[in-house]
Amino acid sequence: EPEVTQTPSHQVTQMGQEVILRCVPISNHLYFYWYRQILGQKVEFLVSFYNNEISEKSEIFDDQFSVERPDGSNFTLKIRSTKLEDSAMYFCASSLNKGYGYTFGSGTRLTVV
Amino acid sequence: SQQGEEDPQALSIQEGENATMNCSYKTSINNLQWYRQNSGRGLVHLILIRSNEREKHSGRLRVTLDTSKKSSSLLITASRAADTASYFCATGAYSGAGSYQLTFGKGTKLSVIP
Numbered sequence: 001e002p003e004v005t006q007t008p009s010h011q012v013t014q015m016g017q018e019v020i021l022r023c024v025p026i027s028n029h030l031y032f033y034w035y036r037q038i039l040g041q042k043v044e045f046l047v048s049f050y051n052n053e054i055s056e057k058s059e060i061f062d063d064q065f066s067v068e069r070p071d072g073s074n075f076t077l078k079i080r081s082t083k084l085e086d087s088a089m090y091f092c093a094s095s096l097n098k099g100y101g102y103t104f105g106s107g108t109r110l111t112v113v
Numbered sequence: 114s115q116q117g118e119e120d121p122q123a124l125s126i127q128e129g130e131n132a133t134m135n136c137s138y139k140t141s142i143n144n145l146q147w148y149r150q151n152s153g154r155g156l157v158h159l160i161l162i163r164s165n166e167r168e169k170h171s172g173r174l175r176v177t178l179d180t181s182k183k184s185s186s187l188l189i190t191a192s193r194a195a196d197t198a199s200y201f202c203a204t205g206a207y208s209g210a211g212s213y214q215l216t217f218g219k220g221t222k223l224s225v226i227p
Contacts, residue, residue, distance in 0.1 A: 004155075035217075042116075043156065043201065043217040056212040091155055098213040099205060101146055101158040 002026040006092050006105035013082055013112055021077045021108045023092030031095045032075045033102065034067065036060070036088040043091070049075065082112045117145070117185075117202040117218035125224040132189040134221040136202030137182075144205045145178055145185050146215065149198045156201065159187075194227045 005024040013019050025032050034046040047057040049067055066078045075094075079086055089109050093102040117136040126132050136145070144163045148156040162169045162178045162185070169176045175188040189196055199220040207213050 033215075042219045043203075045214060045216060048212065048214065056208070056214055089153075093156075098207070099143060101161045102156075102215060103158065104148075104155040106155040 002103070004092055004094055004103050004105035006090075006108050008108060009106065010109045011111070013110070015084060015112055016081050019079050019082055019110065021079075021090050021092075021110070023075045023077070023105055024073050025075055025092065025094030026096075026103055027073070029094035029096050029103070031055075031098060032067075032069070033093040033095075034077045035091045035093065035104075037091065037107075038088045046077070079110075082110075084112050086110060087112045116216045117204045119200070119202055119218045119221040121221060122219070123222045123224070125226065126192055128192060128194055128225055128227050130192055132192050132196070132223055132225070134187045134200050134202075134223070136185045136187070136218060138185075138202075138204045138218075139183065140204075140206065142180075142204045142206045143213070145176075146203045146205060147174075147176060147185075147187050148201045148203060148217075150201065150220070151198045159200075189223075192223075192225045194225050196223060197225045198223060 007022045032049040037043045045058050047061045048055045064080045089107045091107045093104045095102045117138045120135045146161045147159040150156045173190045178185045199222045201220045203215045203217045205215045
């Protein structure tokens with residue numbers, strides 16, 4: 001069964017450093033998403049991406065965040081200057097179309113120290 | 114906020130029993146989805162029910178949706194130890210601009226005791 005692949009599975013970074021989280025969505029899916037989950041809390045929407053541009057973003061997704069689809073397969077989330085409160089599990093997801101079920105990756109656990 | 118809120122927050126049952134989890138939300142939706150998350154893992158899509166549907170089945174899962182009460186329930190019949198996980202409802206809605214957003218609740222932590 002097709003999967004969404006995320007790398008790395010765990011990343012530790014120092015406060016103020018830039019991190020790039022990588023995702024390979026399912027190949028025929030058109031919509032891509034990033035969500036995050038702070039330990040023990042709810043899953044929060046960050047951004048959705050379609051046709052090479054952001055279609056929606058949350059208040060969390062400020063100027064420190066950016067997304068990119070640099071080629072036909074990868075979808076990345078960049079945090080420019082990490083803060084302690086960015087520590088969370090980051091999930092990438094994709095869907096075939098709007099309103100369909102999402103397929104999530106296994107997540108990247110980001111720890112900012 | 115259209116965010117779903119699950120009830121109960123935690124549920125512990127014996128293997129073989131049925132588990133029922135409820136979800137309430139506040140605004141109009143286009144569909145409602147249920148996801149499962151095993152500890153420390155990603156979310157797995159279980160079932161999607163559209164706003165014009167009232168009930169849907171998938172294997173041992175049964176989902177109901179009552180748009181008049183803005184609530185949904187997930188029933189897992191004949192539970193197994195492997196069903197131990199957190200279960201999230203997620204409400205899906207289109208915005209005025211035509212984009213679609215899926216918003217998750219806080220989840221119900223289900224423990225099935227062998």
